[in-house]
Amino acid sequence: MRRESTAPRPAGAPPERAIRVLIADDHPIVRQGLRTFLGVQADIEVVGEAEDGVSAVSLAESLEPDIVLMDLKMPGADGLAALTELRARGVRARVLVLTSVTERGHVLPAVQAGAAGYLYKDVEPRALVQAIKAVHDGHVLLAPDAAEAMVRAEQAGTDERGPATLTEREREVLVQIARGRSNREIARALVVSEKTVKTHVSNLLMKLGVQDRTQAALYAVRHGLAGD
Incomplete structure (x- = not known):
């Protein structure tokens, strides 16, 4: 093939x-x-x-x-x-x-x-x-x-930390991730470059202590950061 x-x-x-x-x-x-x-x-x-x-x-x-x-x-x-x-x-x-x-x-x-x-x-x-x-x-x-x-x-897990300290822009990106948006879609919604979005995603994953976007989205839901 x-x-x-x-x-x-x-x-x-x-x-x-x-x-x-x-x-x-x-x-x-x-x-x-x-x-x-x-x-x-x-x-x-x-x-x-x-x-x-x-x-x-x-x-x-x-x-x-x-x-x-x-x-x-x-x-x-x-x-x-x-x-x-x-x-x-x-x-x-x-x-x-x-x-x-x-x-x-x-x-x-x-x-x-x-x-x-x-x-x-x-x-x-x-x-x-x-x-x-x-x-x-x-x-x-x-x-x-x-x-x-x-x-x-996730809620039954052992992570009892409060919400991580995120910048306003990182919180906006997290809300978009929780809505299932891709980096390109987030860039369009926030009127920034896709490269900037990637940087914010990397930073917030590190701050949240999670490995990927799915876990970040669930973190957002668990801590009331998912937005409306």
């Missing part, structure tokens, strides 16, 4: 090529169904299939997809192990968990391991397509009950 650059296109920019998707699921019928459905989308290309976590990591490295649709419950190395390994290897593909596992305790570990989205397999097909596009554009997307589960898990 051909290899292409994995540099993500900026949010809001017109698509230059199809979004390259790798499907990781241990059920052949699920893989076939997803391949068939996604294959008819003009701006999505299914570049490969994996039946377990080990092959998912290997194919993600060799095929360089933009998005990995990752099941959590697979034989051998499961989806969570694959997520951890993908991050460890610096694979740039964004992972959208698509699972039938309904235990809410799986949501936080998956996101902490690097998942950019978490959906259940009963999602409407058109909603799945929109989710793939949103995650590709840099958004974090969680099914409503998955988001609720994650907030509850």
Whole structure:
């Protein structure tokens, strides 16, 4: 299969090529169904299939997809192990968990391991397509009950610190992150450069003591900083 650059296109920019998707699921019928459905989308290309976590990591490295649709419950190395390994290897593909596992305790570990989205397999097909596009554009997307589960898990954690001291601009950026906005969208909303937004994001992540935008958004909700 051909290899292409994995540099993500900026949010809001017109698509230059199809979004390259790798499907990781241990059920052949699920893989076939997803391949068939996604294959008819003009701006999505299914570049490969994996039946377990080990092959998912290997194919993600060799095929360089933009998005990995990752099941959590697979034989051998499961989806969570694959997520951890993908991050460890610096694979740039964004992972959208698509699972039938309904235990809410799986949501936080998956996101902490690097998942950019978490959906259940009963999602409407058109909603799945929109989710793939949103995650590709840099958004974090969680099914409503998955988001609720994650907030509850965060609230039950041991972090009892009060809100971090942020500058006014950092607070504005945090509000935008909590609304699911990309850096480009935040730059437009605040009338600043995208480079400036990246700097603010890096600073506020450090001040909040969190690793990524998803955790920052949840921090904002927990401490009443998410805005209206």
